[in-house]
Amino acid sequence: MHVNRVRFWVLSFLLFVYLAGVLILSAITFQDSKTKPVKPKSQHLQISKLKHYELGFSGFRPPLRRSKINWCSELKFLDPPRSLIALASFPGSGNTWVRYLLQQATGILTGSVYKDYGLLKNGFPAENVVNGSVLLVKTHEFGPNAKKIFSKAILLVRSPTAAIQAEFNRQSGGHIGFASPARYKRNKDWEQFVSDKLQIWKRTNLDWLYNFTGPTHVVFYEQLVDNLESNLRSILKFLEFPVSEPLFKCAMERKEGIYRRKKRAIIFDPYSQKMKDAIKAEQERVYNAIYNFAAPTKR
Numbered sequence: 055m056h057v058n059r060v061r062f063w064v065l066s067f068l069l070f071v072y073l074a075g076v077l078i079l080s081a082i083t084f085q086d087s088k089t090k091p092v093k094p095k096s097q098h099l100q101i102s103k104l105k106h107y108e109l110g111f112s113g114f115r116p117p118l119r120r121s122k123i124n125w126c127s128e129l130k131f132l133d134p135p136r137s138l139i140a141l142a143s144f145p146g147s148g149n150t151w152v153r154y155l156l157q158q159a160t161g162i163l164t165g166s167v168y169k170d171y172g173l174l175k176n177g178f179p180a181e182n183v184v185n186g187s188v189l190l191v192k193t194h195e196f197g198p199n200a201k202k203i204f205s206k207a208i209l210l211v212r213s214p215t216a217a218i219q220a221e222f223n224r225q226s227g228g229h230i231g232f233a234s235p236a237r238y239k240r241n242k243d244w245e246q247f248v249s250d251k252l253q254i255w256k257r258t259n260l261d262w263l264y265n266f267t268g269p270t271h272v273v274f275y276e277q278l279v280d281n282l283e284s285n286l287r288s289i290l291k292f293l294e295f296p297v298s299e300p301l302f303k304c305a306m307e308r309k310e311g312i313y314r315r316k317k318r319a320i321i322f323d324p325y326s327q328k329m330k331d332a333i334k335a336e337q338e339r340v341y342n343a344i345y346n347f348a349a350p351t352k353r
């Protein structure tokens with residue numbers, strides 16, 4: 055009897071301490087959230103659930119905490135609207151950065167066949183708009199249904215080595231995270247992932263290249279990085295969008311904008327020799343197919 059009573063008081067005391075602690079902590083958190091414009095934690099949770107949230111090209115992402123991108127001019131819809139242009143790519147190939155650069159250089163909104171809330175709230179308010187009022191429409195899809203709504207396409211191609219790793223990081227490490235070395239070492243997952251994604255990388259690029267009947271402009275991500283100005287100008291020319299020099303200059307100055315390239319020293323190479331051989335073979339096949347279309351712009 056006596057022991058039970060002692061236990062009762064001890065438990066009551068612990069419960070009291072626990073509740074007091076919870077109250078104090080939530081008061082502190084509440085104050086915190088008033089001082090910060092956005093509560094990063096809750097946004098992380100919200101965003102990490104989204105299927106299509108992607109890492110852009112392994113690193114350039116709109117920041118989650120800071121609220122606004124400084125646009126060179128106020129973003130608008132195209133007026134009058136025109137026919138749909140695709141920005142087609144395998145995931146992890148830099149499409150978010152290309153959309154960002156184009157919105158800077160033109161002041162026109164870009165759309166997407168997905169609805170990525172992270173992007174919607176951070177600089178891409180026309181995410182999920184698929185109509186002629188946007189400059190172009192992001193898609194990672196391929197096959198007849200994915201292509202038929204478009205009259206022209208920009209095909210953004212990045213080396214499969216980098217794109218597959220970016221995609222693996224996105225899927226394992228969340229939207230801004232990185233996959234831990236342990237994830238790669240669970241060899242079977244990674245091996246399967248590489249072989250599956252390599253096939254999708256090939257099919258995405260070849261399907262758009264061979265089966266899309268409209269004019270197609272191929273952009274190599276690596277060349278875009280190396281020579282941004284001339285590549286961006288040729289994209290605008292393909293879009294038949296008149297270049298405004300002050301806007302273009304502004305876009306160049308803000309080419310990285312508030313996007314941060316997250317670098318992480320990779321102390322090990324996640325690709326085995328067997329994977330490298332497979333990647334090399336498919337990459338050569340796709341790049342040869344691209345180069346065999348006389349100029350980067352076919353038709």
Ligand SMILES: *[C@@H]1O[C@H](CO)[C@@H](O)[C@H](O)[C@H]1NC(C)=O
Nearest residue numbers: 131135183184185186187188
């Ligand atoms: C495209 O969608 C946007 C947003 O819903 C809308 O404001 C615009 O009028 C639409 N444009 C066309 C051509 O339907």
Ligand SMILES: *[C@@H]1O[C@H](CO)[C@@H](O)[C@H](O)[C@H]1NC(C)=O
Nearest residue numbers: 197198257260261262264265
């Ligand atoms: C082109 O389309 C056909 C029919 O949908 C498909 O069987 C073929 O695999 C496609 N070609 C490529 C290179 O994806």
